[in-house]
Amino acid sequence: MRIELEKRPERSVLMAWASPVIAVMATVVTGGLIFAAIGKPPLQALWIFFLEPFSSLWSIEELVVKATPLILIGVGLSVAYRANVWNIGAEGQFTMGALMGGIVPVFFTSWQSPLALTAMLVLGILGGMLWASIPAFLKIRTGANEILVSLMLVYVAQLLLDWLVRGPWRDPKGYNFPKTVNFEDWQAMPIFGGGRLNLGIVLALVAAVALAVLMRRTMKGFEVRVLGEAPRAGRFAGFSSDRMTLFVFLLSGGLAGLAGIVEVASTVGQLQPNISPGYGFTAIIVAFLGRLDPIGVVVAALMLAVSYLGGEAAQVALGISDKAARVFQGVLLFWVLACDTLILYRLRIVRSAPAAEGV
Amino acid sequence: MxxxxxxxxxxxxxxxxxxxxxxxxxxxxxxxxxxxxxxxxxxxxxxxxxxxxxxxxxxxxxxxxxxxxxxxxxxxxxxxxxxxxxxxxxxxxxxxxxxxxxxxxxxxFEALSVTENIALALPNASDMNALAARIASVSRDYGLPLEPRATVADLxxxxxxxxxxxxxxxxxxxxxxxxxxxxxxxxxxxxxxxxxxxxxxxxxxxxxxxxxxxxxxxxxxxxxxxxxxxxxxxxxxxxxxxxxxxxxxxxGADVHAIRPKHARVAGPTRLYVDQLDLPANGPFAVALQKVSLELRAGEILAIAGVAGNGQSELFDALSGERRVDRAGAVVIEGEPCGHLGVGERRELGAAFVPEERLGHGAVPAFRLSENVVLTRDSIFADAARRLLGFLDFRAADETAARVSSAYDVRKGKPDPEARSLSGGNLQKFVVGRELDRKPLVLVVNQPTWGVDAGAAALIRQALVDLAADGAGVLVISQDLDEIFEIADRIAVISRGALSPGYDAHVMTLEKVGLLMGGAHGGSEAIEGALKLREADGRAY
CATH class of the missing domain: 3.40.50.300 (P-loop containing nucleotide triphosphate hydrolases)
Known part of the structure; x- marks a missing residue:
């Protein structure tokens, strides 16, 4: 007996929706097995990891805060991946956005007006775009692989940030800690309520809705999908894949940059060597789990935010390494990609003996 | 061994x-x-x-x-x-x-030699020299001359x-x-x-x-x-x-014979190609060399040739998927457009049907209505809508339905994905989509490749009818039966060079064959081509 994959004539609408659900369930089962293997009670561990984050208002708020950068980055990446352009360097664009936006509080600390915040956000977007334009330009001009270039630029951006906050941009009153001045008042994101919930989530939802309309209803979205599905047909339609590469890199880079400045102007509150728990990479999983659809990305971002909160909770309650969150994210991406096979193929169990012998 | x-x-x-x-x-x-x-x-x-x-x-x-x-x-x-x-x-x-x-x-494998390619298919072939000798002897014995050391790409x-x-x-x-x-x-x-x-x-x-x-x-x-x-x-x-x-x-029935159209009237020039050169864009691609042709209203000009002699390159150059610097190299409806892209050439009244249906003429994963938008973006994003670039899905649906019923596209549901259609039905759709725009010039590459006899007859009839209505139709095809069935004039492409167009009634299978061998072949082929040119005063 063997299992065969049989191509479906069309993509299955049912499986397109069911695949992420199956993937999440498979991840939970795999997670239980991992907990059991390292000697933790699997059910209790799963409870702490996946359900406790929903048990209090505080943690739900925290969930939204964690999901904000994932949505902003994820919606941009989903458009890029639809166009078959592989921007893997959102983490670097995030860092550059934070860095460029940080120019305002670092150099114009006393400028307190809504304009200051606007300038920070605009600079953040420009910073992400600038960083993303490098792999786009190299791909168009020289054919350099955008996956490698964008990924390597992540480390360049992180080292640049590290050097700035330890050297020229260090807060003179900061007791020699590697950090800049605190971002305060009009140089930070407005807060809703008493917690850490801020304007960022509004920006993220606006971006998601705007891109959903772009992808579903406009010529530009059509162009993205055609070039991603069949580049030759895109050329036949008169679309330019070079311009598309630049467009999606600027779009996804700009949104990652915006996520960067929103994050440092809210939760982090300053520039420091470490400003992200890997949002730029986690957003890749978010984009795929959300079916490369901007609205799906919002749902997926909330789910991935759970893994961050659950990871922290499991660290406290069970003494598991905080790397557990990364493991879960990896397992989830694996299952998402595996289950996506079912959209275009169906499983068929075949008897091992060829039929010719029998009849 | x-x-x-x-x-x-x-x-x-x-x-x-x-x-x-x-x-x-x-x-x-x-x-x-x-x-x-x-x-x-x-x-x-x-x-x-x-x-x-x-x-x-x-x-x-x-x-x-x-x-x-x-x-x-x-x-x-x-x-x-x-x-x-x-x-x-x-x-x-x-x-x-x-x-x-x-x-x-x-x-x-194009980059490997004949011997290496054969060795890959044989179990335990280790002695390359012995294998080359065997290839030489077997190919000589059976009248299949082969040079074992030649690189496949050159063959x-x-x-x-x-x-x-x-x-x-x-x-x-x-x-x-x-x-x-x-x-x-x-x-x-x-x-x-x-x-x-x-x-x-x-x-x-x-x-x-x-x-x-x-x-x-x-x-x-x-x-x-x-x-x-x-x-x-x-x-x-x-x-x-x-x-x-x-x-x-x-x-299972008599094959529908193509109705001949009325005597050809030489109308105005629809498409004019003047000394078009196009460099090869890859190690195994063909360069176009001084290709010239003239396509008039009301005629079908067919370009015969063995696959891989520059047909795809010619198609790309005519459609604008590859542009040339000299505007005058390609003239559509009197408008020099060698430097223009495919969208601008469509606006001049040209339509194109590429050889590959899936992935070039249509996006496999898209519904038929979405595939309609592929070649008429300028129509749907009309002036008011172009500013925001919103798509008119209803118009796309209507067009897809109209094309499907006019060209007998058989499908399992109203708006299926392109990849679920059979080759013949998808080809009818892709050709019908262009004919629906009432083009003045139609360039079609291998119109009935891999299509069943019924669909092929329908498509050929549609091409003949289009020409009869005053459009110029350029058909690039490997199928000589098809060419002789529908063409008014026939030209032959060989290694990127195009022969003059000859009236179909003076062409025979043998003459086309000689031209396919190309003027780069033996003197016999050149002689044959010259005789042919003398025989046909109408060739330009």
Whole structure:
């Protein structure tokens, strides 16, 4: 007996929706097995990891805060991946956005007006775009692989940030800690309520809705999908894949940059060597789990935010390494990609003996 | 190693046959889900027989052959080899039995030499020099001249086919299966192939010959099995039939003949190409050299040629998918547009149908209505909408429905994904989508490639009608029957150079064949081309 994959004539609408659900369930089962293997009670561990984050208002708020950068980055990446352009360097664009936006509080600390915040956000977007334009330009001009270039630029951006906050941009009153001045008042994101919930989530939802309309209803979205599905047909339609590469890199880079400045102007509150728990990479999983659809990305971002909160909770309650969150994210991406096979193929169990012998 | 194989096979041929037939398939059924591709098919081939397997596209020929070659397993039925029941579990087993197959699409590595390509297919071939010597001797013996050290990329399609044949011959087959072998050959190359096959048959090797070219089947084959909708409908001796009677058996009805249109009126020039040069854009691509042509209103100009002689490059240059710096190199409706892109050329009234339906003419994963938008973005994003660039889905739906009903596109649901349509139906849609725009110039590459006879007739009729309505139609095709059926003038492309266009009534198959060989060939070909030019005063 063997299992065969049989191509479906069309993509299955049912499986397109069911695949992420199956993937999440498979991840939970795999997670239980991992907990059991390292000697933790699997059910209790799963409870702490996946359900406790929903048990209090505080943690739900925290969930939204964690999901904000994932949505902003994820919606941009989903458009890029639809166009078959592989921007893997959102983490670097995030860092550059934070860095460029940080120019305002670092150099114009006393400028307190809504304009200051606007300038920070605009600079953040420009910073992400600038960083993303490098792999786009190299791909168009020289054919350099955008996956490698964008990924390597992540480390360049992180080292640049590290050097700035330890050297020229260090807060003179900061007791020699590697950090800049605190971002305060009009140089930070407005807060809703008493917690850490801020304007960022509004920006993220606006971006998601705007891109959903772009992808579903406009010529530009059509162009993205055609070039991603069949580049030759895109050329036949008169679309330019070079311009598309630049467009999606600027779009996804700009949104990652915006996520960067929103994050440092809210939760982090300053520039420091470490400003992200890997949002730029986690957003890749978010984009795929959300079916490369901007609205799906919002749902997926909330789910991935759970893994961050659950990871922290499991660290406290069970003494598991905080790397557990990364493991879960990896397992989830694996299952998402595996289950996506079912959209275009169906499983068929075949008897091992060829039929010719029998009849 | 080589010596022992030859000796064994020699002994094998001498064996007494235990059955009258070399290979026999009885009651073969093959189902794919609910679809029955082969239904109780019987096929029997004698040693030394050239047996034709005839049928339309989708009649089940390939399915049957794949089961003989072991790449598919029958749902029911048995296969007998020399009277013994056998199970052909996989192609390796088929080769062990003595079955060789030459596929329609070659699987060769272009960057490797002939010997290296053959070595890859042979088990435990280690001595390259010995293998090269064997290739040289086998290819010489069978009249298939091959240079073992040549790089595949430098070889013509005919020569590449020889590699595949020699690769099979080295395994000393007793049954050679050939899938549409002449589809890619010039008439002269095909003649050479027939000699080789006749020689093989005289030595006792059976040949199963799949083709839809009835004339050559009549000439070459001793027996035939005709399939229609997965069933055997007739077993006839093709030499005793006419091409028309064979076609009737294949299709089950008289094939719709194309109505000739009224006498041609030389209208204004629709498309003018002037000394177009286009560099090759890859190591295996063809450069266009000073291509000139003129297409007038009301005529069909056909460009014949063996695949890979610059047809795709010419199409790309005409459609604007590849642009040239000199605007005057391509003139559509009096407008120099060599530097313009495909969208701007469409706005001038041109329409294009590329060779590849899936992935070029249509996006496989898109619905038909979305595929409509592909070639008319300028229409849907009209002035008011262009600012925001919103799509008009209702107009797209309506257009898709209109095209489907006008061109008889058969589909399982109202708006299916392009990839779920059969080749013929998708081609009708892709051609219909362009005709629906009422183009002034239509450039179509291989309009009926891989399309069943019914769809092909509909498409050809539509092209003839379009020209009759005053458009200029440029047809690039490898199918000479098609060209002679619909063309007013015929030009031939060879190694990136285009011959002048000759009136169809002064062209013969032989003359086209000589031009296909190209002026780069022997002096005979040049002479032939010159005579032809003298004979036809109307050639420009």
């Amino acid at each position: 080589s010596a022992s194989v030859t000796a064994e096979a020699g002994a094998g041929r001498g064996e007494a046959e235990t059955s009258e037939f070399l290979v026999e398939a009885r009651g073969i059924v093959k189902k794919f889900g609910a679809f029955t591709a082969n239904d109780q098919v019987d096929l029997a081939i004698r040693p030394g027989e050239i047996h034709a397997l005839l049928g339309e596209n989708g009649a089940g020929k390939s399915t049957l052959v794949k089961m003989l070659y072991g790449s598919l397993q029958p749902t029911a039925g048995r296969i007998f080899w020399k009277g013994e029941p056998v199970v052909v579990t996989d192609p390796g087993r088929a080769r062990d039995l003595g079955i060789g197959m030459v596929f329609q699409h070659f699987s060769l 013509s399609v005919g020569e590449r086919q020889r590699i595949e044949i020699v690769r099979c011959l080295l395994q000393e087959p007793k049954l050679l299966i050939m899938d549409e072998p002449t589809a890619v050959l010039t008439p002269q190359e095909a003649d050479q192939l027939f000699l080789t096959l006749e020689r093989l048959a005289s030595e006792g090797c059976a040949v199963l010959y799949i083709s839809h070219r009835l004339e050559e089947v009549k000439r070459l084959c001793h027996a035939s099995t005709i399939l229609r909708h997965g069933k055997v409908v007739a077993r006839v001796d093709p030499s005793k039939e006419t091409a028309a009677s064979l076609a009737r058996l294949m299709v």
